[in-house]
Amino acid sequence: xxxxxxFTQWRLVTYRVWQCFFFFVEPAxxxxxxxxxxxxxxxxxxLNYAGLCYFELVFAVFVALFCGTFTAGDALLEQMTAxxxxxxxx
Numbered sequence: 001x002x003x004x005x006x007f008t009q010w011r012l013v014t015y016r017v018w019q020c021f022f023f024f025v026e027p028a029x030x031x032x033x034x035x036x037x038x039x040x041x042x043x044x045x046x047l048n049y050a051g052l053c054y055f056e057l058v059f060a061v062f063v064a065l066f067c068g069t070f071t072a073g074d075a076l077l078e079q080m081t082a083x084x085x086x087x088x089x090x
Contacts, residue, residue, distance in 0.1 A: 018055060019055065022052050023066075025048050026048055027070050030070055030071045
């Protein structure tokens, strides 16, 4: 009996292409327009990290740290913009 899952994985999984996809999907999910649908955000985040952890755990940790920094920077930028808009000279 053949191992269809292993054969399919061996033939169809292009490892580096999926890494690029997972790397760029997560910041897109974390961007401000995507925050309007929190249920979809949660589902896409879980699916993205499931795929990341399936491929390589070290890369998943790197993406998690990058996206945490991205999200913190985005929140800081949003706060700074609100502060400067509130205190700008008229």
